[in-house]
Amino acid sequence: MMRIYQWGQVPSEEILARRNPGADVGPAVAGILQTVRERGDEAVLAYGRQFDGADLAALEVPRTAWDEAVAQVEPAFLQVMERSRANIEDFHRHQLRSSFVIAEKPGIVLGQKVLPLARVGLYIPGGRAAYPSSVLMNAVPAKLAGVGELVMATPATGGRVNPVLLAAARIAGVDRVFAMGGAQAVGALAYGTETVPRVDKIVGPGNAYVAEAKRQVFGQVAIDMIAGPSEILVVSDGRSDPRHLAADLLSQAEHDPLAAAVLVTDSAALAEAVAREVETQLAALPRQEIARASIEENGKIIVAGDLRQAVEIANEIAPEHLELAVDNPFDFLPLVRNAGSIFLGRHCPEALGDYYAGPNHTLPTMGTARFSSPLSVDDFVKRSSFTYYTAEALAAAAPDVAAFARREGLEGHARSALIRSGEVL
Numbered sequence: 001m002m003r004i005y006q007w008g009q010v011p012s013e014e015i016l017a018r019r020n021p022g023a024d025v026g027p028a029v030a031g032i033l034q035t036v037r038e039r040g041d042e043a044v045l046a047y048g049r050q051f052d053g054a055d056l057a058a059l060e061v062p063r064t065a066w067d068e069a070v071a072q073v074e075p076a077f078l079q080v081m082e083r084s085r086a087n088i089e090d091f092h093r094h095q096l097r098s099s100f101v102i103a104e105k106p107g108i109v110l111g112q113k114v115l116p117l118a119r120v121g122l123y124i125p126g127g128r129a130a131y132p133s134s135v136l137m138n139a140v141p142a143k144l145a146g147v148g149e150l151v152m153a154t155p156a157t158g159g160r161v162n163p164v165l166l167a168a169a170r171i172a173g174v175d176r177v178f179a180m181g182g183a184q185a186v187g188a189l190a191y192g193t194e195t196v197p198r199v200d201k202i203v204g205p206g207n208a209y210v211a212e213a214k215r216q217v218f219g220q221v222a223i224d225m226i227a228g229p230s231e232i233l234v235v236s237d238g239r240s241d242p243r244h245l246a247a248d249l250l251s252q253a254e255h256d257p258l259a260a261a262v263l264v265t266d267s268a269a270l271a272e273a274v275a276r277e278v279e280t281q282l283a284a285l286p287r288q289e290i291a292r293a294s295i296e297e298n299g300k301i302i303v304a305g306d307l308r309q310a311v312e313i314a315n316e317i318a319p320e321h322l323e324l325a326v327d328n329p330f331d332f333l334p335l336v337r338n339a340g341s342i343f344l345g346r347h348c349p350e351a352l353g354d355y356y357a358g359p360n361h362t363l364p365t366m367g368t369a370r371f372s373s374p375l376s377v378d379d380f381v382k383r384s385s386f387t388y389y390t391a392e393a394l395a396a397a398a399p400d401v402a403a404f405a406r407r408e409g410l411e412g413h414a415r416s417a418l419i420r421s422g423e424v425l
Helices: 026-039 041-052 063-072 075-093 132-145 163-172 182-191 208-217 242-253 268-282 288-298 307-317 329-335 351-355 391-407 411-421
Strands: 003-006 100-102 108-116 119-123 149-154 176-179 201-203 231-236 260-265 300-303 321-325 341-344 381-389
Touching: 003 268, 026 041, 026 182, 026 208, 041 182, 063 163, 075 132, 075 163, 119 132, 119 182, 132 149, 132 163, 149 182, 182 201, 182 208, 231 242, 231 307, 242 260, 242 268, 242 288, 242 321, 260 268, 260 288, 260 307, 268 288, 268 300, 307 329, 321 329, 329 341, 341 351, 381 391, 391 411
Parallel strands: 003 300, 119 149, 119 201, 149 176, 231 260, 231 321, 260 300, 321 341
Antiparallel strands: 100 108, 108 381
16 A cells, blocks of 8 residues: 655655665676676677577677568557657757857857767667667657667567567667677677677666666766666646546556655545555556555655645655646646656646657656756767867957966966967967
8 A cells, every 4th residue: 555644744854765776786797897898799699698598699680680570560559659759759859959150259260069979879678678669769869869870789588689679670760789688788889899889878778787887887988877766756636536646656666666656645535545546456457566566665645735835845856757637737837846757737647758749758767857857869969169269369368368377377378378479478
C-alpha cells in the first residue's frame, strides 16, 4: 500500500529522501573497460558470450540482417514508429540553431559557428528491456543536428539482436549497428576497437553497469547524462479520477523496483482513493512484482495544504516526469521551476511523452532537473566562437587588454597585445 504523508507533520528530508540506485559496480566496470581498451574486439566478443549468451563471429550487424528484421515486424507497428518519428522530428526541428556573425563595430568581426559532432554512439538496451522508442528519441535529434555518423550498440541476447530495435534503427536513420551490450559496449565506443569506430559522444539509457561505464569514460568522450531510476510525480486536486492517477503512477513503477511514483494532492480523500486504486490495478499488472517493489519501497502520497504548495513540493523533488492533473494547468505552469518534462491537464498521461508526442523522453533524474535538461538537438552539436580585429581596432583595445593582463600578473599577455600596436615594451 502506498504510504500517505501529511506535509509538515513529517520531516521533509524523510519524505524527500533519495533512493540508493544500487550497489557500487565501479571496480567491476573499471576492469571491463581496461580489458576492452587492451584487447579490443576479442574482449567485447568474450564479454558478449559471458553476459549475453552471444557467440558471434563479428560485432557489426550486416545490412541484410536489418532487412530481415524489418520484414519480421508487423507493418502496423512499423507505421506507429513512423508516426512517432515524425512527431519527434517536428518538435526537435524547432531546436535547430544557426551560426551567427556580428560586424557592428568598425574593424571588428565576431561570431559563432555551430557544428555537428562527427560521430555519436547510441547505446540501447536489448535484454529484458528493449526500447525502440529510445532509438527514435536519441537518433532523430542526432540526425537533425547533422551528426556525420550515428553508431548504435545493442546486445545480441541469446545471439540475436532484437528485430524491433533494428527496424527502429532503420526508421530513425542510424548508420551502423554493433551487437554488443553492457559496459563493454561503452568501452568499445569510447576507445575504439579493430572494427568499432571511436565516437565523440555516447548517449542512451542502460543499467547500472552502463551508467557507471559512461561515468568512467567521460572526458575520453562526452556523454548525455548519468540516468537514474525512472520517476513520476503527479500534482492533482480532488477532482481527478483516481483510476487515471493510479494508472499513471504504475506506468513508471513497472519500469524498475527502484523507480519512484509520487502523488502530491490537496485532497485527503483523493489520496486514500488513489492508494486503494493502486492496489486494485497492481493485481492485474503483468509486471506486478516489479511495480509492487517500486510502490512499496519508493511510492508515496503527500497531502499538501493547497495546490501552490503542491507545486513547491514538486520543485523540491525536481522529478523526471511531472503531471499537473488540474483543470487549469497553464495557470500553474509558470510556478514550475524543476522538472524534466511537464504534462498538462487531466488527459495527458506521461506515456504520451515516452513514445509519441514529440518532446524527448531522455530526461534528468535523481533531482538533476534542478540544473539539467532533456536530450535535445543541442546535445549533438558543438559551438566555436571566432574573432577578427584589424590593426586599428587592436590598437584601440590593446591598452585595456594590457590593463587586465597586468592586473592578473600576466605580463606576457599584455605584451602580446601591445607589441602589435607599435608600443615600446
